[in-house]
Amino acid sequence: MKTVLTGDRPTGPLHLGHYVGSLQNRVKLQKDHRQFILIADAQALTDNFDNTEKIRTNILEVALDYLAVGIDPKQSTIFVQSQVPELTELSFYFMNLVTVSRLERNPTVKEEIKQRNFERDIPVGFFTYPISQAADIAAFKAHLVPVGEDQLPMIEQTNEIVRRVNRIADRAVLMEAEAMVSTVGRLPGIDGKAKMSKSLGNTINLGASADEISRAVKKMYTDPLHLAVNDPGRVEGNVVFSYLDVFHPDTALVAELKAHYQRGGLADSLVKKHLEEVLQDFLRPIREHRALLAQDLNYVRDMLRIGTQTARAVAATTVDEVKDVFGLGRF
Amino acid sequence: MKTVLTGDRPTGPLHLGHYVGSLQNRVKLQKDHRQFILIADAQALTDNFDNTEKIRTNILEVALDYLAVGIDPKQSTIFVQSQVPELTELSFYFMNLVTVSRLERNPTVKEEIKQRNFERDIPVGFFTYPISQAADIAAFKAHLVPVGEDQLPMIEQTNEIVRRVNRIADRAVLMEAEAMVSTVGRLPGIDGKAKMSKSLGNTINLGASADEISRAVKKMYTDPLHLAVNDPGRVEGNVVFSYLDVFHPDTALVAELKAHYQRGGLADSLVKKHLEEVLQDFLRPIREHRALLAQDLNYVRDMLRIGTQTARAVAATTVDEVKDVFGLGRF
Numbered sequence: 303m304k305t306v307l308t309g310d311r312p313t314g315p316l317h318l319g320h321y322v323g324s325l326q327n328r329v330k331l332q333k334d335h336r337q338f339i340l341i342a343d344a345q346a347l348t349d350n351f352d353n354t355e356k357i358r359t360n361i362l363e364v365a366l367d368y369l370a371v372g373i374d375p376k377q378s379t380i381f382v383q384s385q386v387p388e389l390t391e392l393s394f395y396f397m398n399l400v401t402v403s404r405l406e407r408n409p410t411v412k413e414e415i416k417q418r419n420f421e422r423d424i425p426v427g428f429f430t431y432p433i434s435q436a437a438d439i440a441a442f443k444a445h446l447v448p449v450g451e452d453q454l455p456m457i458e459q460t461n462e463i464v465r466r467v468n469r470i471a472d473r474a475v476l477m478e479a480e481a482m483v484s485t486v487g488r489l490p491g492i493d494g495k496a497k498m499s500k501s502l503g504n505t506i507n508l509g510a511s512a513d514e515i516s517r518a519v520k521k522m523y524t525d526p527l528h529l530a531v532n533d534p535g536r537v538e539g540n541v542v543f544s545y546l547d548v549f550h551p552d553t554a555l556v557a558e559l560k561a562h563y564q565r566g567g568l569a570d571s572l573v574k575k576h577l578e579e580v581l582q583d584f585l586r587p588i589r590e591h592r593a594l595l596a597q598d599l600n601y602v603r604d605m606l607r608i609g610t611q612t613a614r615a616v617a618a619t620t621v622d623e624v625k626d627v628f629g630l631g632r633f
Numbered sequence: 634m635k636t637v638l639t640g641d642r643p644t645g646p647l648h649l650g651h652y653v654g655s656l657q658n659r660v661k662l663q664k665d666h667r668q669f670i671l672i673a674d675a676q677a678l679t680d681n682f683d684n685t686e687k688i689r690t691n692i693l694e695v696a697l698d699y700l701a702v703g704i705d706p707k708q709s710t711i712f713v714q715s716q717v718p719e720l721t722e723l724s725f726y727f728m729n730l731v732t733v734s735r736l737e738r739n740p741t742v743k744e745e746i747k748q749r750n751f752e753r754d755i756p757v758g759f760f761t762y763p764i765s766q767a768a769d770i771a772a773f774k775a776h777l778v779p780v781g782e783d784q785l786p787m788i789e790q791t792n793e794i795v796r797r798v799n800r801i802a803d804r805a806v807l808m809e810a811e812a813m814v815s816t817v818g819r820l821p822g823i824d825g826k827a828k829m830s831k832s833l834g835n836t837i838n839l840g841a842s843a844d845e846i847s848r849a850v851k852k853m854y855t856d857p858l859h860l861a862v863n864d865p866g867r868v869e870g871n872v873v874f875s876y877l878d879v880f881h882p883d884t885a886l887v888a889e890l891k892a893h894y895q896r897g898g899l900a901d902s903l904v905k906k907h908l909e910e911v912l913q914d915f916l917r918p919i920r921e922h923r924a925l926l927a928q929d930l931n932y933v934r935d936m937l938r939i940g941t942q943t944a945r946a947v948a949a950t951t952v953d954e955v956k957d958v959f960g961l962g963r964f
Contacts, residue, residue, distance in 0.1 A: 347726070347729055348729050351729050351730070354959045354961075358960035358961075361964040390718075391722070394765070397758035397761060398678055399756070400757050401755060401756055405757060423733075426731050426733055429733050430728060433757060603964065606964065625715065629685040629688065630674060630685075630689075633689060633713065
């Protein structure tokens with residue numbers, strides 16, 4: 303049984319983009335993998351020090367989303383990063399194995415520093431987060447780490463550290479991880495932007511109400527040149543069709559709708575009606591499940607505590623092994 | 634009762650330089666301070682990854698030296714840094730509060746990077762060690778930290794972090810530390826170099842045998858121009874006189890010897906005889922005490938374990954307080 307490590311930064315409730323990009327995969331993976339799902343509150347702090355309350359409250363929101371979509375705490379270990387201090391310990395020792403110039407060359411870090419306008423005022427915790435991420439992965443001896451293309455350098459960095467430790471130990475103490483690059487295309491935002499992102503306000507949350515879903519579909523980006531119903535319309539870049547492709551179970555019907563839309567004579571409102579139906583049907587059980595769980599937050603808290611205990615035990619074993627490689631603790 | 638944090642990197646047994654520069658002060662401080670003494674094995678690793686065995690074995694050597702000179706585990710808490718994982722956790726969160734450019738400006742780090750010829754290949758763990766040191770100091774809410782002049786920027790860095798945490802918390806969660814700069818001059822090496830240092834091979838260890846002491850005094854640097862006994866000799870820069878100043882209880886006799894040496898007519902061998910007597914008398918009880926303790930290393934190990942437990946409990950309280958400031962753990 304292979305081990306998977308995955309997770310999310312608790313900076314907001316999860317949305318359809320998360321479902322398509324990772325959650326549905328986790329629901330599948332948990333059946334025949336040992337899956338650890340990390341709620342990365344400590345990592346989220348590295349660039350949210352001005353808003354710790356946001357992170358605090360979203361831990362439970364994210365946990366609710368996990369459970370609502372069918373992640374099963376009996377099959378997956380869901381845990382809170384900041385409650386596993388062993389990860390900071392591993393991170394601390396890994397810092398001796400990476401040079402400053404190696405971190406500076408990490409393309410993901412470079413890009414994110416640019417995006418966040420940090421320039422020279424990069425917090426050290428942000429600069430070193432590839433090492434912390436390597437510790438997260440190595441602590442659980444993960445075989446597989448689901449990532450986007452842009453995260454591949456992080457896996458490379460992890461494996462460099464893993465090989466370094468194993469070389470010092472002269473045996474395979476840690477496990478090299480394999481990136482599991484998603485084959486599913488990214489779900490666009492409802493505004494047509496490439497990425498659904500809460501900061502862009504173009505998301506549909508997994509806990510969205512019927513009304514919110516309805517409004518989101520109404521606002522959805524279609525073909526801006528499809529002015530009259532009888533005009534031929536474009537389906538490429540038309541968010542409504544992108545979503546139908548992903549969520550409509552009847553692919554033949556979707557193909558028919560596409561052809562009709564391209565010919566002309568199919569109103570946006572009609573296509574959107576199809577999509578709304580599908581999204582309402584898809585999100586209703588998730589929302590209802592989520593609402594039920596939200597009535598018993600102590601159950602969710604207990605689930606996180608138990609998961610965190612399990613995760614700590616695993617990470618502690620790895621930390622002991624790594625410290626033993628460096629001769630720490632034997633005196 | 635004020636709290637003192639102090640310690641040593643276990644990279645070798647301690648020597649007379651350590652005694653004069655810090656150990657004798659600790660023996661005094663423990664009487665009316667709450668003193669934590671850290672054996673910094675984790676920090677020593679940052680630039681000793683190629684020689685972990687050295688660090689491992691020297692933990693007990695350093696502990697033996699402490700006990701032998703009169704540091705009393707009932708009055709001082711002696712602990713092993715790597716066995717207090719709370720310190721890495723605090724360090725991890727502190728990393729969010731310091732920028733990369735701030736670290737680059739730290740004069741102590743700059744100087745040490747130069748000394749170690751790291752250039753661009755600085756291990757991240759070495760680059761960030763001022764943050765780790767800040768965590769050590771803050772974890773114990775130390776009021777006083779004995780340091781050399783060259784370490785003052787480290788205390789400044791610590792207090793910047795402390796103030797930042799307190800500002801976020803809007804109350805004094807952590808304690809600003811005060812540098813306690815030694816007024817005692819540095820003991821020169823037996824070769825006349827300014828500093829006694831094991832890497833220069835110019836030390837007299839606290840556990841030195843009678844023979845080793847005798848040989849060290851014989852080799853000791855005097856006045857190279859004092860060729861014939863009747864020549865006038867110089868006492869400035871003459872290591873034998875520097876040591877007599879520090880160790881001889883009879884200051885009048887030392888003044889007389891100096892005057893005679895300066896006039897001419899006093900042989901180096903005679904001055905050295907005085908010094909050897911004094912050093913043998915000074916080091917004999919330390920050596921004997923040390924040898925006795927070395928026969929019961931399990932006692933020393935237990936002492937370290939108990940000290941480490943005490944230190945962990947204190948550090949854990951601080952970590953909980955700091956995590957609470959950041960809202961971590963409450964969900």
